[in-house]
Amino acid sequence: MEVIKDVQEMRRWSISFRQNKGSVGFVPTMGFLHEGHLSLMKAARERCDALVVSIFVNPTQFGPNEDLSQYPRDLERDLTLTRGVAADIVFFPDASQMYPPGFQTYVQVEELSQGLCGADRPTHFRGVATVVAKLFNQVLPDQAFFGEKDYQQLAVIKRMAKDLDMSVEVIGCPIVREPDGLAMSSRNVYLTTQGRKAALCLNRSIRKAQELVRSGNRQSSQILREVIKIIENEPLLQLIYAEIRHPDSLESLEQIVPRGVLLLAARVEKTRLIDNGYLPE
């Protein structure tokens, strides 16, 4: 496994690999890797000839009062984990190379960036789309793998790649959960034992919603009422949103026909957590 820090060197490596050896699979991350990231790497490893993992805590996707400076980092541990899944390259660019003086170009996916997490993080998806566009042009992957936990992010990136005719296939992979059901997230380390226990109600409310749909209830408003009841019963949680949307367009659904996705965000102690689940046909 090789660590590349220079953008030009990264591009040269990819061009050469693609010309001579085969396909490049790419997993962009902000580091502090967990089983969720590793599942993306394993998917890429299976489907592509090379695996490139980027680690870059992207400043442009954090709002002014968010946790950029506190975001957990542990490069040594990350390198051990990427070695464990036989990554070929860890791409670890420097912020000064990503955003040199004079930088001023942003990619905006308009409708999909609004609402849900975009409502209280107004520049977040612009920052995500911009850094992913840059990383795609630096790493030149055939396929790129993103987790479904960040559901709106995945929708934004798929739409961007399609709208701007990027020659990369964007692949979503299922949420990986802790044994107790909590969706894996680098931010879970912020939680106290009590907060962490309280956070489980997110997954519990998703399973309740799925049960209701399976038993024939297709009214979003009724299902959301049950979901909200479970979350509001937990004093340590503050609900940010609970919505049922179309799985691709993310349009609001009054009726879950044929499918939908339940999207949740809540604050637990000072930590913003998100989770989601498909509502079955």
Place this chain on the structure above:
Amino acid sequence: MEVIKDVQEMRRWSISFRQNKGSVGFVPTMGFLHEGHLSLMKAARERCDALVVSIFVNPTQFGPNEDLSQYPRDLERDLTLTRGVAADIVFFPDASQMYPPGFQTYVQVEELSQGLCGADRPTHFRGVATVVAKLFNQVLPDQAFFGEKDYQQLAVIKRMAKDLDMSVEVIGCPIVREPDGLAMSSRNVYLTTQGRKAALCLNRSIRKAQELVRSGNRQSSQILREVIKIIENEPLLQLIYAEIRHPDSLESLEQIVPRGVLLLAARVEKTRLIDNGYLPE
């Protein structure tokens, strides 16, 4: 020469050419070609192994009250001209393939898109940057050629390519003028004989500015006063802006040290014309 209308076919052609034969030079146009466009094609022809010319009147760079529907079009004549410079491919995509339903992603180059033409065309450069980003991803050129007549556009595209790490070299080529000095533009056909004669004062005022700088005057305000005097003397012209800017950053310059560029826009009859010239060291 081959005409390609399909985006996927265009991409396949370029991938294959670059793998097997050599470099691809690209000249994006809105058609109704003139000597200015042909000079770009000749530059591309000299520097690259293949020449791809796109013809696409891009709706997203026109404002709601601009001349999209009236914009001059003549595909047969354009094909004759591109054959004349031995283009390999004319890429002629359809608006419904460029902007399918649900399209919502835009590329914005922030500071450089403001002021000058951006002042009265607030979404113009967003439309330009977006379509050029798409065309780059469709045509996959090694080098792309743009005229310096659209000076702010060239600055926006250079910045976009750099900021988003696009693997294409953006090359600016000098303005081509009619024998009487009028900068070539597809919109010149809108002018009456009188309007056309009046428009010559743009180039005349640029030459006056260059003379003043050559004779030692480096004060932008003084030079602009002379420029504006010449243009305001012409009753058929309505000045939109006259500014002296840094050639790369487009920042306003009080002193032309070491170099500057004089940028002009004016309305002649109903036609918006632009012109510019470097102010020498």
